[in-house]
Amino acid sequence: MNFELTEEQKMIRQAARDYARRELTKDVLERDENAIFPTHHVKALGELGFLGMMTSPEYGGSGMDAVSYVLAIEEIAKIDASLAVIMSVNNSLVNYGLETFGNDFQKDKYLRPLADGTSIGAFLLSEPEAGSDATHQRTTAVDKGDYYLVNGTKNWITNANSASTYIVMAQTHADKGPRGINAFVIEKNTPGISLGPHENKMGMRSSDTHSVMFTDVKIPKENRIGEDGFGFKFAMKLLSGGRIGIASQATGIASGALDLAIKYSQERKAFGTEIFNHQSVAFKLAEMAIKVENAHNLCLKAAWLKDQHKNTDMASAMAKCYAADIAMEVATEAVQIHGGYGYVKEYHVERLMREAKLTQIYEGTSEIQKIVISRALIK
Amino acid sequence: MNILVCVSNVPDTTTKVKFNGTQLVTEGVQWIVNPWDELAITRALELKESGAGVDKITIATVGLVGVEPTMRKGLAMGADDAIRVDSDPKDAFYTASQLAEVVKAGNYDLIMTGFESADYNGISVGAMLSELMGYASVGAVSAVNIIDGKLQIDREIDGGKEVLSVETPLVVSVQKGIAIDPRIPAMRGIMMARRKPLKVLAPVDADVYTEIVEIELPKAKSAVKLFDAEDVAGLVDALRNEANVI
Known part of the structure; x- marks a missing residue:
């Protein structure tokens, strides 16, 4: 057992921290207020290697381990959770999916620009009508011999407008249920794809979320990922790893809220002393710190398992469920410690509280995580 | 052109400094590249990347093995190699003497030091190093450019700046303006840093001229005193008689 990070892992954490504090703090409030996509930050993080962190250098990625990835996402999310989810979707769903299950053509054409x-x-x-119950895909991909014809609508799609590459799940053999689902890599500018309006979200407002409509979209056969019918299994495998990213994002939100609450408690005075000296505040902070530490350790455990190529299903579900729930609790308490100031935007904690809520919902609700965990208990 | 950047390993500038006698309590201290030195490395990298004719950037530190993570950061930023002189940097002259040996053994045209280190703020090593080497030296440097293969240096002077054209070899002590923000190392740089050469040299005998006999922390700032918006006379009186600033 060794809790010491390597020199490289510490350096990556510091690089993410430096970028977040120096660059993201400047415009995070404005981007949240006006729902502006962080185009220049995405470009900068790409150049630093944060968008293909775990992808092999062979495909232009950074070749880092999952532990480094957890540390980086946490640091970015402390300041800007929207950017953290952009990173998470790109790294642990799209890049990981293409690198692990894509064919050579898909890796060469699509993975390289995604990884760099x-x-x-x-x-x-x-x-x-298919959120938590992802087995009932209504989007269809009909096999037309030398191509697939895709029709249907996808909802709540992160990066929908800014992405150029989509990984899409669609039903090919309805009679086979989940075993009839296929996954495809699809270029966003393919004829027949259109976007719904930008979703006006409670939090994570700087990430762009849309529904995506497919109308008679022709997809070459070579763009199917894996064997015929592999799509649902593919999606579940990706989400197991993807949860580590969202768990880290939630931990970062909680950790950011805790940092702000600690700072404020040492500045704000009430009843003749800094409010930190009141036990009701100090104990709250202690409880928040315990939760953040637990969430952080759960994320690292799941990442460590991933780095050892061991099954992460239960560990990542635990990390995601716990981190998301405590992010909500810790951010809410951080607002409480700030009092009235916590309820206005320039103190950041109200934003973190709004952002925390989504981590309990997307990439598997907290309830779905408990299904995964409880089923694993009796295996 | 080869550049040597002299790097100090200093406590993070947000550290709550504590002393045990004259010894810094290092427990819990996070060590970083001295911020001025970090800007010097950044400018050296910018010059190299601009194609102005920089062949190699070396960083050098006088310090025990614990400074190596700081040096790896410099390598991760993009420096080509590093040299560590295996000794405590006992005082400015001792440190400059060790660095002089590094300079003698290399082939450096431009030697950059931070204007001061964020720990003891001696503002001495750069000037001492140039004296020991018999090199020209420019302090308070806010810009380094290479124009047609020649160094052009901006130096801050009272109320303005001087632009100098200087022959190499040269020692410059850099300050604000030398680079906008320190370079954040990219993932690839971080992974390559371990594979870059970090040479360790034994220290040479050198005199130590100074000894810290006492450390006194700055007095805690007194609380802010608020005056009613109408009470201009009270404010003026306090500024004149309590703060003694007018």
């Missing part, structure tokens, strides 16, 4: 940050990707699984 010159383009970003999106993961299209959710539908208007």
Whole structure:
């Protein structure tokens, strides 16, 4: 057992921290207020190697381990959770999916620009009537011999407008249920693809979320990922790893809120002393710190398992469920410690509280995580 | 042109400094590249990347093995190699003497030091190093450019700046303006840093001329005093008689 990070891991954490504090703090409030996509930050993070962190250098990625990835996402999310989710979708869903299950053509054509940050990707699984129950895909991909014809609608798609590469799940053999689902890599500018309006979200407002409509979209056969019918299994495998990213994002949100609350508690005076000296505040901070530490350790455990090529299903579900729930609790308490100031935007904690909420919902709700965990208990 | 950047390993500038006698309590201290030196490395990298004719950037530090993570950061930023003189930097003259040996053993045209280090703020090593080497030296440097293969240096002077054209070899002590922000190392740089050469040299005998006999922390700032908006006379009186600033 060794809790010491390597020199490289510390350096990566510091690089992410430096970027977040120096660059993201400047415009995070404005981007949240006006729902502006962080184009220049995505470009800068791509150049630093944060958008293809775990992708092999063979495909233009950084070749880092999952532990480094957790540390980087946490640091970015402390300041700007929207950017953290852009990173997470690109790294652990799209890049990981293409590198692990894509064919050589897909890796060469699509993975390279995704890994070096010159383009970003999106993961299209959710539908208007298929959220937690992803087995019932209504989007169809009909096998037309030398191509697939895709029709349907995908919902709540992160990076929908800014991405150039989509990973799309669609039903090919309805009679086979989940085993009839296929996954495809699809270029966003393919004829027949259109976007719904920008979703006006409670939080994560700087990431662009849309529904995506497919109308008679022709997809070459070579763009199918894996064997016929592999799509649902593919999606579930990706989401197991993807949860580590969202868990880290939630931990970062909680950790950022805790940092702000600690700072404020040492500045604000009430009843003749800094509010930190009141036990009701100090104990709250202690409880928040315990939760952040637990979430952080769960993320690292899941990442470590991934780095050892061991099964991460249960560990990543635990990390995601716990981190998301405590992000909500810790951010809410941080607002409480700030009092009235916490309720206005320039103190950041209200934004973190709004952002925390989404981590309990997307990439598997907290309830879905508990299904995964409880099923694993009796295996 | 080869550039040597002299790097100090200093406590993070947000560290709450504590002393045990004259010894810094290092427990819990995070060590970083001295911020001025980090800007010097950044400018050296910018010059190299601009195609102005920089062949190699070396960083040098006088310090025990614990400074190596700081040096790896410099390598991750993009420096080509590093040299560590295996000794505590006992005082400015001792440090400059060790660095002089590094300079003698290399082939450096431009030697950059930070204007001061964020720990003891001696503002001495750059000038001492140039004296020991018999090199020209420019302090308070806010810009280094290479124009047609020649160094052009901006130096801050009272109320303005001087632009100098200087022959190499040269020692410059750089300050604000030398680079906008320190370079954040990219992932690839971080992974390559371990594979870049970090040479360790034994220290040479050198005199130590100074000894810290006492450390006194700055007095805690007194609380802010608020005056009613109408009470201009009270404010003026306090500024004149309490703060003694007018």
